[in-house]
Amino acid sequence: MGKNRAAVRAVGVGISVALLVAGAAACSSDDKKKDPAKADAAATAQPGASSAAPAPKGPEAFTAAGYRGLKPGMAKDAGLATGALEAAPVSLLDGCTDFVYKGGPAPDQARMTAEAATEARYKDLNAKADAAAGKTPAPGGTLPPNASAKDAAAAAAGSAAAAKDSAATAKLMADATQSIVDMMVARETKEKAYLATGRVSFAAAGLRELVAPAEAKTAEGIGAGTTLEALQAAYGAKGLQPAKSGKYVFPVEGQQGWQYEFTMADGKVAGMAVVNRDLKCV
Incomplete structure (x- = not known):
């Protein structure tokens, strides 16, 4: 008699487990119908599911293609519309209009x-x-x-x-x-x-000079504090050479008239810019 009761209990437990599993599956199916995205997110959280997140992006590189939405040759109004610059100019010398990046010093x-x-x-x-x-x-x-x-x-x-x-x-x-x-x-x-804070200079024809803030670095890792030896190693093959101004310069490939300029102090980079000096202010 005891064995029969044990068997009955075992059968009851098995039925209960089966009902629970079926109910959970039904609930899962209903949830997925209501919110497929939520269901998929829950599935990825399960052990063994793929949980790889996108790799975080590093700091933006300072390049001749542009920086903080500002691009060589772009109009002054378009540059201000990016929101990357303070609205008040900091210099009108030579007929150009210069601005600093957002958060930079007041005029x-x-x-x-x-x-x-x-x-x-x-x-x-x-x-x-x-x-x-x-x-x-x-x-x-x-x-x-x-x-x-x-x-x-x-x-x-x-x-x-x-x-x-x-x-x-x-x-x-x-x-x-x-x-x-x-x-x-x-x-x-x-x-x-504005060597440390950076600035942007606009001529009548558009953006002619993009000066990097001190924290910026090129794609090759060159920035304020880089030694002359490292600068030469990075860009010697691209035509880096000293200019009469005392800066080191090399042309931007594919952009006629544009060049990188590196201001030096005590054998190290103190500032850098992308500029087209053929674009006159007025």
Whole structure:
């Protein structure tokens, strides 16, 4: 009798298990009909199912193809529309409009005012120097043997005037030359001010200079702090060479006029840019 009862219980347990399994399968089927995506997600969470996630992306590389949505040659309005730049310009020197990346420093109004004054003086003095250079000095001439005292006095006055004009012209030329030096200093000061933060410069024809922030690196891992030896190893075969400016440059393949520029300090990269200096600001 005991054996029969045990058998009955075993059969009952088996039936219960079968019913539970069938119920779970039915629920799973109903859930999948209601939300297939949820069901598939649950399936992947099961032991043995594939759970590989997409590999995380590394930092964006600084390349000639573009950076932070900004591309060489793109219009200023299109560049601002990317949201990668601060809206207020930080320099208007040479007729270009420069911006910093989002979160960069606010415009330095004192420096911008000084830039404007330097550029105005440069344009004024060089226009006057060009005009003066086109004038032919009046000849001093010689007095004939029978010249009167009046003739001699007139000749002396003429020579003095010519000498005075020459002195004024010489001073004008010197001032114009100094204004060129002042402009070069203003450009270098601007470059240094945004060497670490980076900046983007737009000419009338579009984006002409893309300066990388200090944290950026090229696809080859070159960036601020890279030694000259490593820079040469990475780009020596691509035409890297020193420029008159003291920077190291090499052309961008397939982009006429564009080149990489690396500013050096103490044998290491202090800043880098992609630029087309054939694109004039105005």
